[in-house]
Amino acid sequence: MASKAGSKANSGQSAAPKKSEPKRAKGKGAKGKHAQTEPTLPVRGDEKPWTAAEIAEIRHDLERDIARALADLRTAEEDLQGLIWDAGDGSGDDQADAGAKTYEREQELSLANISRDKLEQVRHALARLDDGTYGICEACGQAIGKFRLQAAPRATLCRSCKEKTERG
Secondary structure (H helix, E strand, C coil), rough: CCCCCHHHHHCCCCCCCCCCCCEEECCCCCCCCCCCCCCCCCCCCCCCCCCHHHHHHHHHHHHHHHHHHHHHHHHHHHHHHHHHHHCCCCCCCHHHHHHHHHHHHHHHHHHHHHHHHHHHHHHHHHHHHCCEEEECCCCCCHHHHHHHHHHCCCCCHHHHHHHHHHHH
16 A cells, blocks of 8 residues: 555655745635635735635636626727728718728727737636636746735736836
8 A cells, every 4th residue: 555655756746845935825725617615825924814705805806807808898899890880981081080080990909909908817817716826926936915916816926026027
């Protein structure tokens, strides 16, 4: 009969420790999209562990943001389609009218692209929540921070990594 340590080593899991992993709240992680037990989320050393209610609130906010982004995208695409149809009715328009229509079309296209980007960010955050990587900085592997995630649930970088990317 194999020991637990032997079966763990044979399962392909690495025994080598990772570079200073963030502290995690105790508990079992979720398996599946809406498992009974929410995953544990990493916290910084000066933060209290996430409660089940806080995790549920984050999930609710992300799901609400997805619904809102889908509605925004649908509206922007409908408006854009209307502007494209109107572009063909420009016989007799002067240059200023044609320019105004082009500008309006570009604005709607920009809004649709922003909505698509936001939707992708929110879906990515929800997927990270489901797979247990939510709250871990994608650049350095440290905890993003509970306060930062509560303020910006789509955040994928800790504050210091975000500041580095903004500086260039």
